[in-house]
Amino acid sequence: MNRLETLFKTKDQEIINVYCTAGFPELESTLPVMRSLQQSGADIIELGMPYSDPLADGPVIQSSGSTALRNGMTIAKLFEQLRDFRKEIAIPVILMGYMNPVLQFGFEKFCKTAAAIGVDGLILPDLPEREFETEYRAIIQKHGLDFIFLVTPETSEERVRKLDKLSTGFLYAVSSSSITGKDKDFKAVEKYLQRLQNLKLKNPVLVGFGIKDRQTFQSASKYANGAIIGTAYIQAIESSKNIEATTKLFLESVLK
C-alpha cells in the first residue's frame, strides 16, 4: 500500500495538504520547509516545480516560482535536494508542475527518479486526459506513482466520473473555475462540494484554490476529505526569518 492510500485509510477528514514552491524563498529552503510542514501537522506536501509560464497559478505562486528560478532551481537540482529526504520525511509528497520542463527532463527519467527517491504522486495540470491515457499513464504506473486530476465546478458529472476513474491517490477539486489565490464565495463552493460528495467517487476529494484560513478550511472539510493550501502559505513564508516558527504558527491558525 502506498503512502497516500495509507494516509486516507487512517484519516479521512480534515486532511491538510500544503503547497510550497521548491527552491523558495531560498534555493536551499526546500527541505527545511518540508521538515517544518511535517512537524507542524501537515498531512501531505505538494511540492511545486517552478515554471516560467504557470498558466494555472495565480500571481503569488507565479512570483514564488520566478524567485525560485532566479535562485537557480531546476528539476535536476530538486531531485538532488530530495535524494535522501525519506530519511526524515514520512508523510506523502507529491510533485506539481507543468508538462514542458518535465518533457525536457525526459518523462520516463522523471518518473523513475521521482519514484526512486520516494515521491508518491504527480499533478501536471496541463497534461490532458487523452494524452495521459494514450502516452503517459503506462509510464507513470510502471513507476508506481499516483496521478491526480483536477475537477472544477464547470466539469460535467460524466467528466468528473471519468477523471475520478483515471486518478489515483485523490481527486483535486478546484473550488471555483479560477486561478489560485482569489477570494471565493464559499456558499457556492459548499454547494459544489455537496454535489461532488453525492457522486460517491472512488477517490478521496481534496479542495484547492482559495483556502486560506480556519474558516475556509473547515468549510471545505465539511463536504470533502480535506483541503489544499498554497497561496496563503507562500505569503506567510515569503518574508519569514524563521520558517519553522512561521509554519507552526500558520498551521495552528488553520487547524486549531
Add this chain to the structure above:
Amino acid sequence: MINSITSFNKGTYKQPNIFGYFGNFGGAYIPEMLHRNVEELATRYIDIMYEEFFQKDYHALLKDYVGRPSPLYFATRLSEKYKTKIYLKREDLNHTGAHKINNAIGQVLLALRLGKKRIIAETGAGQHGVATATVCALKGVECVVYMGVKDIERQAPNVARMKMLGAKVVPATSGSQTLKDATNEAIRDWINNPNDTHYVIGSVVGPHPYPDMVARFQSVISEEMRWQLKEHTGNELPSKIIACVGGGSNAAGAFYHFLDDLSVELIAVEAAGLGVHSGHSAATTQLGKPGILHGSKSLVMQTDDGQIIEPHSISAGLDYPGIGPMHAHLFESGRAKFLSAKDDEALQAAFELTKLEGIIPALESAHALAALKQIHFKPNDITVLCLSGRGDKDLNTYMKVMNVNAE
C-alpha cells in the same frame, strides 16, 4: 472536405486530426479550468463557421467593412531590383492596417453565436488588439486587451487606438512583459471568467481548435490570391509565397489554399533579432525544441531545463518564443522553408520598399521583404509576398533610424 476536420491519424498539412494534431504538433494541453470553454469551441466551431448565415455575415463584413478583396499588386520596381516578378498581397490596406482583422471578425461573430458577452485578447504589436477592439466597437461588446508593458511602450499609437475604440488595455507585468506574457494573462482572465467570455487568440497558436480556426479565418488571403493570380498571370499557382512568421497567422492564411500544390514553394521568415545565435532572437525553428507552450505542442524556444526563453525582435508582432503547430509540422516535414531576417535587415527592407514602391510596411512584414535578398529567383518566377500590415504603428522606430542616418 472543407467543412470538417480530417480523421486521418496524422492530420494533413492543412488540417489537424480530430485531436488537433498536425503531424507531431498541436493538441490541447490545457488545465481543467479551461476545458469546458475549449471543448465547446472544438465541438462547435466548424458547424458555426460554415452555417450559411454566418458565412454571409462574415463575408459581408470582409467586403464592406474591411475592404476585401485586398489587392494583389504587381510591384514593378521591386521586381526590377530582384530581376523577377513580385506581387504584394496588400493586407496592409485592410481596415485597421493588417491581416489580423480577418480573424478578429470571424472570432467575434463566432463568440456572439456562442452567446458570449465579453471579449478578451492578447496583443504584441497592437494590431490584433486594435482589430479586436474595432470589431467589439462595431458589435457593441465589452473588450479587454492584454499587452506586455514593453510593447505598450513601443507601440504607443496602437494603445491609443484601442483606448479610443473603448477597449480596456491591461498591462502584462510578468515575465518578459511581451506577447508571451500578455497571452498568459489573457488565459488567466479566461480561467477566471469561464461563463460569459470568449478569448480571441490572435495567431495560429494556442490549444486546438484555435490553430485550425484562425488558419481558416485567415485562409481568405490565399483564396483571393488564387483567382487574383489567374487574372494577372493566367495561372492560379505562383512559384513562391513568402510571409513573415510570429505565431504564423498571416503565413497560414497566405499558404493555406496552396498547401497541397506541391509545386508552390512556401517560404516563412522568422525574426532573427540581433542574430540567430546572439542570444537576442525570435527564430523559433532554428533555436526551438519540441515543447508545450500556451496549450499546444510545437517548437518552442526554451532552456535545457524547459523554461521558456524570452525572445527578442525589433518587431513586437514577431517577438514570440513559439510558432503555431501547423508551421512546426510544415517545418519538420520540409513542406515550407524557414528563413530568418535580423532587426537591421528588416529595417533596411522597410526603407527599400518605401523608396521603390511608396509603401511603408509594418516591421513584421519587413522581415518577409528582407528575405528577398536571401532567395534565388529566376526571371520568370512568380512570387507573392504577403504584406501583412502597414507601418504607421512603427513610425517611431523608423524615425529613429532616419535621425541616426541624418547625423
